[in-house]
Amino acid sequence: MLSIENLSFAYGNVQVLHNINMAMAPGEVTCIVGRNGVGKTTLMKNIMGTLRASGGDLSLNNVQLRRLPANRRAKAGIALVPQGRQIFPKLTVQENLLVGLQARTNRVKKIPDEIYDMFPILKSMARRMGGDLSGGQQQQLAIGRALVGEPEVLLLDEPTEGIQPSIIQQIGEVLRQLAKERNVIVVLVEQYLDFVHEFGHRFYLMNRGRSVADGATSELTSDLVAAHLSV
Ligand SMILES: Nc1ncnc2c1ncn2[C@@H]1O[C@H](COP(=O)(O)OP(=O)(O)OP(=O)(O)O)[C@@H](O)[C@H]1O
Ligand SMILES: [Mg+2]
Numbered sequence: 001m002l003s004i005e006n007l008s009f010a011y012g013n014v015q016v017l018h019n020i021n022m023a024m025a026p027g028e029v030t031c032i033v034g035r036n037g038v039g040k041t042t043l044m045k046n047i048m049g050t051l052r053a054s055g056g057d058l059s060l061n062n063v064q065l066r067r068l069p070a071n072r073r074a075k076a077g078i079a080l081v082p083q084g085r086q087i088f089p090k091l092t093v094q095e096n097l098l099v100g101l102q103a104r105t106n107r108v109k110k111i112p113d114e115i116y117d118m119f120p121i122l123k124s125m126a127r128r129m130g131g132d133l134s135g136g137q138q139q140q141l142a143i144g145r146a147l148v149g150e151p152e153v154l155l156l157d158e159p160t161e162g163i164q165p166s167i168i169q170q171i172g173e174v175l176r177q178l179a180k181e182r183n184v185i186v187v188l189v190e191q192y193l194d195f196v197h198e199f200g201h202r203f204y205l206m207n208r209g210r211s212v213a214d215g216a217t218s219e220l221t222s223d224l225v226a227a228h229l230s231v
Contacts, residue, residue, distance in 0.1 A: 001023055001024070001025055001026070001060075001185075002023070002024040002059075002060050002153055002185050003023050003058070003059050003060075004020055004022040004023070004047070004056070004057075004058050005056055005057040005058070005059075006019045006020070006055065006056035006057065007019070007020040007021075007046060007056035007058060008020070008053060008054050008055040008056055009039075009042055009043075009046050009051060009053050009054055011042075015209065016039045016042050016209050017039050017042055017043060017046065017209045018208075018209045019056070019210070020056070020209075020210070020211055021211065022214075024187050024202075025185065025202075026152075026179075026185050027180065027183045027184075028179055028185070028186070028201040028202055029179050029186040029188055029200045029201050029202075030185070030186065030187050030188070030200070030201065030203070030204070031188045031189075031190050031196045031200040031202070032187065032188070032189045032190070032203070032204050032206060033189075033193070033196060033204070033206070033220070033229065034205060034206035034207055034228065034229070035207070035229060036191075038206045038207055038208055039206060039208075039209040040157070040158075040189045041083050041157055042209075043189075043206070044080055044082075044083075044155050044157050044187075044189060045080075046058070047073075047153075047187070048070055048073060048074075048078060048155060049065070049068060050070045050080075052066075053066060060076060060078065060152065061152075065078075074102070074103040074149065074151075075103060075105055077151050077152035077153055078151060078152070078153045079100075079146035079149055079153065079154055079155065080156075080157070081139075081142045081143050081146045081155065081156040081157065081159060082142070082157055083157035083158050083189075085135075085141075085142040086142065087130040087133075087138050087141050087142050087145065088130050089129065089130050090129065090130070090131065091129070091130055092126065092128060092129060092130065093122055093125050093127070093128055093129075093133070093141055094111070094127065095130075096145055097111045097122070097145055097148050098148075099145060100144070100145040100146060101149070103148070103151070104148075104149050104150065111148055112148065112150070115144045115147055115148060118174050119140040119141075119143070119144050119170075119174070121137055121140060122137075122140060122141060125137065134164075135163055136163040136164050136167030137167075139159055139167065139171065140167065140170070142159075143159065143171065143174065147178075151184065153185040153187065154178060154185070154186050154187070155187045156175075156186070156188050156189065157189045158189050158190060158191065159171055159190075160190065160192045160195055168195065172198060172199040176199055188200060193220070193225065193229075196217055196220065197217055197218075197220070200217040201216065201217060202214065202215065202216055202217060203215065203216075203219075203220050205220070205224060205228055205229075207228050213228070
């Protein structure tokens with residue numbers, strides 16, 4: 001279980017996260033929804049450790065994470081697929097995947113075959129430059145790179161943003177499989193609500209740096225959406 005308790009964060013003196021309490025379970029896709037600028041990315045970076053919370057606690061299976069830097073959290077089993085993908089455009093697909101091996105605690109130096117089973121395109125394009133891939137292919141590469149480390153917690157920040165429907169569906173199936181077959185804790189920041197309903201189990205709705213509602217994704221009703229999400 002990934003537990004977040006009273007987590008707070010400020011950029012300088014601008015408080016962006018206020019006493020966030022959340023719990024994400026293995027085998028489930030937990031969705032973080034909310035309008036632009038409410039603090040979703042800031043929350044993901046606080047879980048990964050690239051930003052350090054100013055207060056509160058964070059633990060994975062009762063192991064405290066708050067004082068650990070991002071590289072130690074990666075070894076503890078947390079991986080982030082960042083918003084905007086951020087693959088290395090001047091490295092090949094294979095080299096991009098090899099970067100993910102750094103998160104592993106064992107000495108395995110090979111990209112696991114199952115990454116290519118999940119995203120066959122990465123195999124056929126293994127020697128192409130990351131920057132030559134389409135947006136959807138880059139997103140698959142970013143997810144593949146995170147999975148190379150065999151994370152227990154996979155954080156994804158808006159993976160469907162600007163991506164064609166066929167690849168969105170493929171990504172959803174991979175997330176479903178990771179949760180169901182490998183018991184991964186999947187945390188999905190997502191504004192595309194059809195995707196949340198199709199592939200998500202639970203949701204937290206954020207507004208202005210606070211969690212204002214949560215429940216099963218089937219309970220993410222049009223009333224809630226109208227109150228907190230529509231513009
Ligand atoms: N590096 C930064 N320095 C100062 N303020 C920042 C910084 N990054 C983000 N913010 C501010 O923090 C707030 C939350 O931003 P964040 O990127 O976490 O939102 P978000 O929910 O991910 O938005 P989006 O849906 O657009 O990705 C916003 O008001 C934003 O302007
Ligand atoms: Mg964001």
